[in-house]
Amino acid sequence: MALRRHKVPADLGEHRIFGDEEAAAMRAELDELRNxxxxxxxxxxxxxxxxxxxxxxxxxxxxxxxxxxxxxxxRTREMLIGLIETVRSEAAGLHVAGAVPGASAASAHERAAGVEAAVASLQGSVEELASRQMRMGDTMAAFIDTMLAETRGEPVAGLSLG
Known part of the structure; x- marks a missing residue:
């Protein structure tokens, strides 16, 4: 009995011993994409x-x-109140030149009223400044919340991000 040899096809890519090179290349590319x-x-x-x-x-x-x-x-409010009290106590013994001897009550009251008006104006300015700082803090907090919501992809009430 003679041994018979099987005929080997000319295309080696179809031979099962070598495997599918195209599939191996795709797997390698897929692994690279996955990484x-x-x-x-x-x-x-x-x-x-x-x-x-x-x-x-x-x-x-x-x-x-x-x-x-x-x-x-x-602290500013306490300082202003202290200043007003100091002016009031000093104004009680104030004598204006040309007035009758003793404290000039009318002049002292006018000066005290002027100082109180100036201090009230300052207090209003300080309170407005504090209010602005509070609004700015609220604005920054809202901005940060909006940015975090945008990065998470969450909807932001009343805003259209995109």
Missing amino acids: SFGALSERVNAQFTSIAAHAEIAREQISVVREEARADME
Whole structure:
């Protein structure tokens, strides 16, 4: 009996021993894309975490600024009240030249009224400044919330992002 040899086809790509090179190349490309996507996903998550941390720090800073503004306004108010009381006590013994001997009550009252008006104007300015700071803090908090919502893809009430 003679051994018979099988005829080997001329195209080696169809031979099962060598495998499918095109499929192997596609698998390698798919693995590369999968790795790239994983790395990109990690970078996006890291950036989101960083943004969230910065937003939390900003919120804390806003609350600190609000508390400092309140404390500063209270100190200013106490100082103004102290100044008014000092002016009142000094005005009680005030004598204006050319007036009858003794304290000139009318002149002292006019001066005290002028000082009180100036102090009231200053107090109004300080309160307006504190109000502006509060509005600015609220605006910054809303801005940060909007930016975080946008990065998360969440809807923001009343706004169209995009």
